[in-house]
Amino acid sequence: MSGGSAPGTGHTYSVPELQNIAKELRRDIIQTIYTAGSGHPGGSLSELEILIALYFRVMRYDPKNPGWPDRDRFVLSKGHASPGFYAVLSRAGFFPREELSTYRQLNSRIQGHAHPMTPGVEMNSGSLGMGLSFALGCALAARLDKKDYMVYALLGDGECDEGEIWEAAMSAAHHKATNLVAIVDRNRIQNDRFTDDVMALDPLDRKWRDFGWRVMETDGHDLDQLLATLEKARTRRTRPTAIIAHTVKGKGVSFMENNPGFHGRAPNAEEFQKAMEELA
Amino acid sequence: MVAQRKMASTRQTYGETLLEMADSFPDLVVLGGDLNVSVFTHLWRDKYPERFFDFGPAEQNLVGVGAGLAASGKVPFVSTFSVFGVGRPFDQLRVLVSQPGLNFKLVCTHAGILTGEDGMSAHGIEDLSLICSLPSFTVISPADTVETVQAVKTAASEDGPFYIRLSRAATPVVHDDDYEFELGKAELMREGEDVTIVATGVMVSVSLDAAEMLEAQGLQARVLNVHTLKPVDEEAIIAAARETGAVVSAEEHYFHGGLGSIVAQVIGGNHPVPLEMVALQGYSESAKAEELMVKCGLTAEKVKEAALKAVSRKQ
Numbered sequence: 001m002s003g004g005s006a007p008g009t010g011h012t013y014s015v016p017e018l019q020n021i022a023k024e025l026r027r028d029i030i031q032t033i034y035t036a037g038s039g040h041p042g043g044s045l046s047e048l049e050i051l052i053a054l055y056f057r058v059m060r061y062d063p064k065n066p067g068w069p070d071r072d073r074f075v076l077s078k079g080h081a082s083p084g085f086y087a088v089l090s091r092a093g094f095f096p097r098e099e100l101s102t103y104r105q106l107n108s109r110i111q112g113h114a115h116p117m118t119p120g121v122e123m124n125s126g127s128l129g130m131g132l133s134f135a136l137g138c139a140l141a142a143r144l145d146k147k148d149y150m151v152y153a154l155l156g157d158g159e160c161d162e163g164e165i166w167e168a169a170m171s172a173a174h175h176k177a178t179n180l181v182a183i184v185d186r187n188r189i190q191n192d193r194f195t196d197d198v199m200a201l202d203p204l205d206r207k208w209r210d211f212g213w214r215v216m217e218t219d220g221h222d223l224d225q226l227l228a229t230l231e232k233a234r235t236r237r238t239r240p241t242a243i244i245a246h247t248v249k250g251k252g253v254s255f256m257e258n259n260p261g262f263h264g265r266a267p268n269a270e271e272f273q274k275a276m277e278e279l280a
Numbered sequence: 281m282v283a284q285r286k287m288a289s290t291r292q293t294y295g296e297t298l299l300e301m302a303d304s305f306p307d308l309v310v311l312g313g314d315l316n317v318s319v320f321t322h323l324w325r326d327k328y329p330e331r332f333f334d335f336g337p338a339e340q341n342l343v344g345v346g347a348g349l350a351a352s353g354k355v356p357f358v359s360t361f362s363v364f365g366v367g368r369p370f371d372q373l374r375v376l377v378s379q380p381g382l383n384f385k386l387v388c389t390h391a392g393i394l395t396g397e398d399g400m401s402a403h404g405i406e407d408l409s410l411i412c413s414l415p416s417f418t419v420i421s422p423a424d425t426v427e428t429v430q431a432v433k434t435a436a437s438e439d440g441p442f443y444i445r446l447s448r449a450a451t452p453v454v455h456d457d458d459y460e461f462e463l464g465k466a467e468l469m470r471e472g473e474d475v476t477i478v479a480t481g482v483m484v485s486v487s488l489d490a491a492e493m494l495e496a497q498g499l500q501a502r503v504l505n506v507h508t509l510k511p512v513d514e515e516a517i518i519a520a521a522r523e524t525g526a527v528v529s530a531e532e533h534y535f536h537g538g539l540g541s542i543v544a545q546v547i548g549g550n551h552p553v554p555l556e557m558v559a560l561q562g563y564s565e566s567a568k569a570e571e572l573m574v575k576c577g578l579t580a581e582k583v584k585e586a587a588l589k590a591v592s593r594k595q
Contacts, residue, residue, distance in 0.1 A: 069353070075348075115379070115380070116351075116380050122351060123347075123351065123376065123380075124375055124376060124379045126375060127371050127374075130340075130344050130372055130375060130376055132344075133341045133345050133348065133372070133376075134344050134347050134348035134351070134376060135348060136341075136344075136348060137344065137347060137348015137349040137350070137351070137354075137356075138348045138349075138351065140333060140345065140348075140349060141348070141349050141352030141354050142352075144309065144330075144354065145352075163340070164338075164340040164341055164344060164372075167338035167340060167341035168344065170336075170338075171335050171338065171341055171345070175333060
């Protein structure tokens with residue numbers, strides 16, 4: 001790899017290198033969930049490029065010092081999509097890759113839903129709608145401490161049904177949290193069914209705009225577009241920024257793609273083999 | 281016979297105590313939900329606007345932002361009415377605050393029926409039950425303004441989630457100014473060997489009155505002020521059961537999950553003796569606080585009767 005990390009300065013991987021990392025980590029996600037026998041593959045696969053762009057190009061952090069006060073913060077609000085998050089965190093050096101096999105097992109620090117006992121995890125999760133409020137708290141702390149870090153919160157689209165998201169959206173604009181970026185993983189599927197069937201969200205861009213946010217949209221799997229959008233979100237900030245990232249639930253595994261059945265279940269042995277062959 | 285005590289507002293004391301701590305706790309920030317004048321955090325808001333954040337009546341977000349600030353090294357004091365601060369954002373308190381054990385301080389006023397005229401929806405009679413069910417929380421129910429000052433300062437100094445329960449109405453002052461609050465340690469307010477009245481909050485004053493009435497009938501009642509409900513002073517409660525053989529709990533809270541339940545757990549598991557609970561039996565209504573205290577049976581007379589009953593049940 002030509003890239004690498006210097007603590008606190010972020011990585012310099014090229015887009016093709018990031019795409020290779022994505023492929024590698026998709027295999028980690030499937031392996032992790034298959035080993036555990038449970039977990040949420042759909043959202044882990046849809047969010048992956050967003051996390052890769054953040055952790056391997058955009059954010060500054062130090063995996064050897066997860067609590068470094070100047071770090072950019074990432075808050076996984078859709079905490080069920082933890083296998084994707086763990087794959088990225090371990091690849092970024094927060095904990096050894098072997099630990100992924102302990103996911104959901106007794107005495108592991110890799111919990112079913114992301115919890116700060118895992119190095120690199122900021123917030124406890126598992127109940128939807130809370131991450132944007134927490135991220136706003138982190139963003140306001142930066143102002144109090146006169147620090148220039150950014151705070152990124154990744155929200156599910158189904159999660160935007162929660163009223164607290166909109167309480168937080170309203171207050172982030174009110175308190176002028178310009179260092180706060182909300183990214184919506186717009187994969188259009190929630191727990192039971194398609195979001196349009198459970199609770200229609202569109203026009204989602206107008207909702208955020210009307211709550212006082214700057215809104216950007218991007219393909220959530222195209223790393224060039226993602227990087228450009230995230231870069232733009234760091235600059236010329238006068239409001240908090242919402243990025244609606246259009247993604248495919250289950251991305252990369254043909255039979256999981258756009259399939260509500262793989263929101264929250266592990267592949268069986270046959271499905272596991274097939275998924276790993278597709279991701280080879 | 282019943283002592284005349286000075287009345288003072290614990291919520292006003294709270295707001296004033298925050299101001300006192302501003303310099304010694306540079307990371308202290310105050311968060312409110314549009315009830316700042318009522319909870320007296322407007323004093324802080326007007327003096328330290330850069331360390332104050334209002335979120336309107338949106339308590340889930342209020343607690344969530346507080347958790348983010350706590351995780352970033354700030355010491356958030358989050359305040360509203362007990363019904364809004366505990367009931368509405370209970371899930372945020374559970375997931376964001378209690379489970380990671382963040383350094384988060386929830387101070388709620390307008391607890392219990394002392395909220396009076398606003399009626400049953402405004403009466404926080406379940407807050408202790410709810411908050412004591414969250415494993416990481418330390419829970420304090422001060423008896424008066426003197427204790428409130430020290431409870432608030434203790435919460436700021438100690439790490440971890442704290443809940444402090446305050447009232448709307450002014451309440452009797454039962455402590456001298458030189459009182460020393462000790463977290464987790466019940467205060468022996470009156471010695472006695474015939475029965476123990478274990479009280480918290482405003483019922484400490486009521487129980488001291490009851491003890492006077494019992495003395496007139498030839499019974500010596502011990503009175504314990506259990507200001508810290510969690511972790512509770514088991515030792516003092518067990519000793520009371522052992523040494524006096526009968527216990528009365530007295531609280532301005534629903535009888536499920538509050539002080540009475542805690543005392544029952546402690547003595548039931550260690551030294552079973554007759555226990556009578558003076559507490560709220562259900563929802564109340566709109567009326568003056570003092571009228572509700574009488575109608576709901578939270579009076580010295582009722583505590584005295586409960587003590588006599590507990591004594592009569594001794595083997």
